[in-house]
Amino acid sequence: MTADAMLDIRKLNKRFGGLAIFSDLNLTVGKGELRCIIGPNGAGKTTLFNLITGRLRSDSGEIRFEDRDICRLPVHEITRLGIGRKFQAPSVFEEMTVWDNLIVAGTGHRRARRLFTTRLESDLAERAERVLDSVRLAPRRDELAGSLSHGQKQWLEIGIVMLNDPRLVLLDEPTAGMTVAETAETADLIQEVFKDRTAIIIEHDISFVRRLDSRVTVLNRGGVMKEGSFEEVAADAAVRKAYLGEEA
Numbered sequence: 476m477t478a479d480a481m482l483d484i485r486k487l488n489k490r491f492g493g494l495a496i497f498s499d500l501n502l503t504v505g506k507g508e509l510r511c512i513i514g515p516n517g518a519g520k521t522t523l524f525n526l527i528t529g530r531l532r533s534d535s536g537e538i539r540f541e542d543r544d545i546c547r548l549p550v551h552e553i554t555r556l557g558i559g560r561k562f563q564a565p566s567v568f569e570e571m572t573v574w575d576n577l578i579v580a581g582t583g584h585r586r587a588r589r590l591f592t593t594r595l596e597s598d599l600a601e602r603a604e605r606v607l608d609s610v611r612l613a614p615r616r617d618e619l620a621g622s623l624s625h626g627q628k629q630w631l632e633i634g635i636v637m638l639n640d641p642r643l644v645l646l647d648e649p650t651a652g653m654t655v656a657e658t659a660e661t662a663d664l665i666q667e668v669f670k671d672r673t674a675i676i677i678e679h680d681i682s683f684v685r686r687l688d689s690r691v692t693v694l695n696r697g698g699v700m701k702e703g704s705f706e707e708v709a710a711d712a713a714v715r716k717a718y719l720g721e722e723a
């Protein structure tokens with residue numbers, strides 16, 4: 476494992492019956508890196524997140540997170556080690572305020588206000604304040620989450636993932652269902668929130684990937700097809716053919 480790697484995937488194999496999703500997949504993400512993963516439908520992007528977070532087991536290979544192989548660990552243990560994940564669809568409690576959504580996520584309890592007494596919980600309040608600011612929702616803190624726009628609900632979910640200060644964050648299509656303006660603002664927000672942090676983002680929206688200006692990995696047919704800057708990837712004839720359906 477290279478010294479500055481946060482995640483180092485080596486010779487990972489995964490099949491679903493006769494379908495080989497990954498054949499000796501190698502992928503390294505450095506500490507402090509923001510990495511985009513793109514690829515055609517069915518390339519295995521979500522499966523990769525499921526393997527990293529322990530929801531699925533690989534057939535063989537290694538997934539090293541910092542200094543240990545996490546391949547056979549249960550989901551809760553992987554979460555405890557510091558891997559946070561945001562799923563594609565927002566699942567905030569719409570009938571609760573933005574603030575209470577954060578507190579509930581931090582305490583795991585829906586009667587958040589009544590429980591909010593100990594020092595431990597005031598530490599949570601401090602973290603929630605910081606997160607609220609970073610996801611641009613401080614002015615909306617006392618409003619019901621149900622009154623937020625779709626994009627703002629996604630930001631609240633990013634905030635919920637950030638509450639526990641994960642060392643590696645996995646975001647699955649954070650701009651799904653957003654307007655063009657929301658997508659652009661989300662790219663800026665993600666750049667700020669993950670400035671000195673490590674995150675892997677699955678994304679279909681090419682305008683978002685371009686704006687994010689981070690290293691891009693293209694998954695296709697069992698492995699990494701191409702890796703590089705957005706410009707390098709976008710200029711690659713084979714990528715254009717596989718991903719954009721263009722003739723090489």
Ligand SMILES: Nc1ncnc2c1ncn2[C@@H]1O[C@H](COP(=O)(O)OP(=O)(O)OP(=O)(O)O)[C@@H](O)[C@H]1O
Pocket residue numbers: 491496514515516517518519520521522523
């Ligand atoms: N648990 C499972 N059992 C069997 N097949 C599965 C399972 N999960 C995913 N697959 C199949 O594996 C392939 C990869 O799926 P995956 O969802 O990882 O792709 P993806 O790149 O995330 O696609 P999309 O861009 O459409 O979200 C697909 O053909 C899918 O049908």
